[in-house]
Amino acid sequence: MTAAQEAPVIHKGLAGVVVDTTAVSKVVPETNSLTYRGYAVQDLAENCSFEQVAYLLWHGELPTDAQLELFQQRERAQRRADRSLLTLVAKLPENCHPMDVVRTAISYLGAEDPEEDDRSTPALRAKSLRMMAILPTIVAADVRRRRGLDPIAPHSHLGFAENFLNMCFGEVPEPALVKAFEVSLILYAEHSFNASTFAARVVTSTMSDIYSAVTAAIGALKGPLHGGANEAVMHDMLEIGDPARAEEWMLGKLSRKDKVMGFGHRVYKRGDSRVPTMKQAFLDVAALTDGDKWVQMYEILEETMDKSTGIKPNLDFPTGPAYYLLGFDIEVFTPIFVMSRITGWTAHIVEQTESNALIRPLSEYVGVPQRSVKP
Numbered sequence: 423m424t425a426a427q428e429a430p431v432i433h434k435g436l437a438g439v440v441v442d443t444t445a446v447s448k449v450v451p452e453t454n455s456l457t458y459r460g461y462a463v464q465d466l467a468e469n470c471s472f473e474q475v476a477y478l479l480w481h482g483e484l485p486t487d488a489q490l491e492l493f494q495q496r497e498r499a500q501r502r503a504d505r506s507l508l509t510l511v512a513k514l515p516e517n518c519h520p521m522d523v524v525r526t527a528i529s530y531l532g533a534e535d536p537e538e539d540d541r542s543t544p545a546l547r548a549k550s551l552r553m554m555a556i557l558p559t560i561v562a563a564d565v566r567r568r569r570g571l572d573p574i575a576p577h578s579h580l581g582f583a584e585n586f587l588n589m590c591f592g593e594v595p596e597p598a599l600v601k602a603f604e605v606s607l608i609l610y611a612e613h614s615f616n617a618s619t620f621a622a623r624v625v626t627s628t629m630s631d632i633y634s635a636v637t638a639a640i641g642a643l644k645g646p647l648h649g650g651a652n653e654a655v656m657h658d659m660l661e662i663g664d665p666a667r668a669e670e671w672m673l674g675k676l677s678r679k680d681k682v683m684g685f686g687h688r689v690y691k692r693g694d695s696r697v698p699t700m701k702q703a704f705l706d707v708a709a710l711t712d713g714d715k716w717v718q719m720y721e722i723l724e725e726t727m728d729k730s731t732g733i734k735p736n737l738d739f740p741t742g743p744a745y746y747l748l749g750f751d752i753e754v755f756t757p758i759f760v761m762s763r764i765t766g767w768t769a770h771i772v773e774q775t776e777s778n779a780l781i782r783p784l785s786e787y788v789g790v791p792q793r794s795v796k797p
């Protein structure tokens with residue numbers, strides 16, 4: 423074989439391939455660290471609101487008090503969904519997955535935006551804010567519809583996390599529970615070139631509109647190897663039922679070479695940077711909601727997996743039981759992820775737009791050699 427004919431190296435799943443630069447976030451697997459625009463996520467989770475983090479991801483700096491005030495005003499003013507969008511969402515089959523609902527809602531927002539194709543940075547930022555503001559209204563209306571309840575209108579005097587919880591449950595839970603939920607939103611907001619963000623960047627690279635890019639990202643996030651894992655974790659925990667069965671269940675899975683959802687990561691091989699913070703949030707929620715059984719199960723599953731394989735939990739592992747204890751139905755876990763990741767996706771859409779190159783890799787053909795059609 424000559425050098426010219428040498429088989430190309432195949433990067434299955436693009437593993438290990440550096441595709442582009444980004445200034446949005448940095449994942450360092452060696453030190454299990456993650457920064458958004460230079461700030462450690464742990465620091466942001468402890469000291470910031472989700473709105474501050476959204477502003478940071480979009481503008482590159484944390485807001486001043488005046489900037490935050492204006493940002494919140496704009497976000498709060500756009501929370502309401504018009505009747506036609508609520509009607510459209512209410513007409514979707516009740517047994518469809520709530521991710522179908524958010525995907526459809528974003529598609530609708532694109533269809534009704536007369537300036538859908540405006541790709542200037544101010545326009546992209548305005549559209550991003552509109553999506554961030556309205557997604558909780560849609561997700562909460564769908565939560566209530568599935569429970570046979572009327573939607574609750576958004577309140578402009580409540581913060582992002584409080585307002586969403588109020589729209590779902592008709593009351594704002596105690597501050598420690600709101601904080602734990604808000605921490606999950608901050609941790610879910612951004613993670614460099616993960617599959618859904620990359621999907622958004624691929625669509626953006628064709629000079630398509632932001633709604634199409636976000637719709638593609640939602641589709642990518644839904645899968646259980648990505649965002650859908652938070653739902654799968656809780657289904658597994660319910661199937662196990664009793665902490666006394668957890669070790670046996672895990673060993674059974676591993677002996678059958680089944681993938682255990684909520685464990686492992688493409689980039690982190692020594693533990694997910696976000697897990698300690700989210701595990702603490704889960705423990706806080708469990709302490710306030712009689713969740714001891716799920717904590718025991720969590721510890722046994724984590725320990726058994728670690729002893730048997732060395733594989734660590736990812737962010738979806740603590741988030742699953744935390745959301746369950748907060749009172750969410752399982753199928754709404756990944757839509758909540760969307761409500762948060764919309765910030766990271768759209769930061770990347772702006773970055774891709776401002777420094778664009780069509781994303782179009784090569785493939786190695788392994789099909790039948792060229793042949794002729796027999797007349």
Ligand SMILES: CC(=O)SCCNC(=O)CCNC(=O)[C@H](O)C(C)(C)COP(=O)(O)OP(=O)(O)OC[C@H]1O[C@@H](n2cnc3c(N)ncnc32)[C@H](O)[C@@H]1OP(=O)(O)O
Pocket residue numbers: 435646647648649651680681682683684685686687688689733736737738
């Ligand atoms: C927010 C997020 O999206 S975080 C990710 C959420 N996804 C999940 O939790 C799904 C479960 N996890 C997985 O499927 C994987 O760990 C992935 C897809 C996330 C990353 O996988 P990759 O980097 O492609 O690693 P890959 O799947 O090749 O795994 C390497 C080895 O570890 C094993 N492994 C990895 N994750 C797991 C797991 N969750 N359960 C059991 N074994 C696992 C694989 O079977 C493989 O073993 P082998 O070498 O003997 O075949």
Ligand SMILES: O=C([O-])CC(=O)C(=O)O
Pocket residue numbers: 610612613615616617648688689736737
């Ligand atoms: O980075 C990844 O591949 C998946 C992930 O953890 C995320 O998107 O938050």
